[in-house]
Amino acid sequence: MCTRGTSSCAMAKSGTIASSSRDEALSAPDTARRETDEMKGKKILWVLGWAAGLAGAYWAARAFRAAKATCPPFRKRTYRNSRELIADFADFWEHPEYLRALRTNPLLQPPLTTEMMLAVTGANGCRYCTAAHTQLAARQGFNQEVIESLLAGRVEHVTAEHAPAVFFARQYAELQGAPDSDLVKRLVEQYGEANARDIINYVRLVMLANLVGNTFDAFLSRLLGKPNPETTWRDELAILSIFGLGIVPLAPILAARAFWPRALAE
Incomplete structure (x- = not known):
């Protein structure tokens, strides 16, 4: 409350208002400059964003044209339809003991498993698995010499004990999972029925990964104008979707059923 009279109070108030007005007048140009600078900054960022987007699109188009020009005809083995993939996975899903046997079998340990894996992958030509x-x-x-020889299907660097299994694995892949009875019979004679079964199941797992990888490449090749003559784009999308959205999420559950069945039962 003012105690010095009405005129004194009025003068004090008018002085305060005048001072406030001067401060606002002085700060107004600074505020305007800041807003102008912000607008300029936004415009610069917008222009840079468009420039980066156009440059990225240009280089992507160039890369696509170059890839299309150099893409060879697709000739790798793939899954031909989703039913084949589902059947392969379903067999392991229904028999988790197959995976448990692979883990506990003393024969199926490195270096034999690695040798068979390279032999199968070399036959199927999956670049990701390779x-x-x-x-x-x-x-x-x-x-590197041994790796390349195994990828090429040669067994000169493999021990006599492992050679029959590696040879069988290669033949199984080249025959697209349909070995003749004599080939299976020789495997059983060499390793026994239980070991032969585990070898076949191990090769089947490697084949599954190979064929899914090749199916992905088939889809990419189709985009580049070199489709796989044995599949359609619907087949390829269905296979990749089932693998990515179905099999991959179920894989940990299958592993748990195979390796920790008692824990799940409890």
Whole structure:
């Protein structure tokens, strides 16, 4: 409350208002400059974003044209339809003991498993599996000469004990999972029925991964104008969708059923 009279109070108030008005007048240009600078910054970012997008689209188009020009005809083995993939996975889903046997069988340990894996992958030509299995083999002490020979289907670097299994694995892949009875019979004679069954199941698992990888490549090849003559785009999308959205999420459950059945039962 003002105690110095009405005129004094009025003068004090008018002085305060005048001071406030001067401050606002002085700050107005600064505010306008800040807003202008912000607008300029947004415009610059917008222009840079468009420029980056156009440059990315240009280089992507160039890369696509180059890939299309150099893409060879597709000739790899793939799953021909989703039913084949479902049947392969369903067999392991219904018999988790197959996976448990692979884990506990003393015969199916490196280096034999790695040798068979390279032999099968080399026959099917899956580039993703080839890269992964080559790195795994190198970490296990395989030199490049041995790796390349196994990928090519040769067994000169394999021990006499392992050679029949590696040869069978290669033949199984080249015959697209339909070996003749004599081939299976020789495998049983060499390793016994239980070991032969586990070898076949191990090869089937490697084949499953190979064929899914090749199916993905078939879809990419189709986009580049070189489709797989044995499949349609619907087949390829169905196979990849079932694998990615169905089999991959179910794989941990299958592993648990195979390796920890008692824990699940409890």
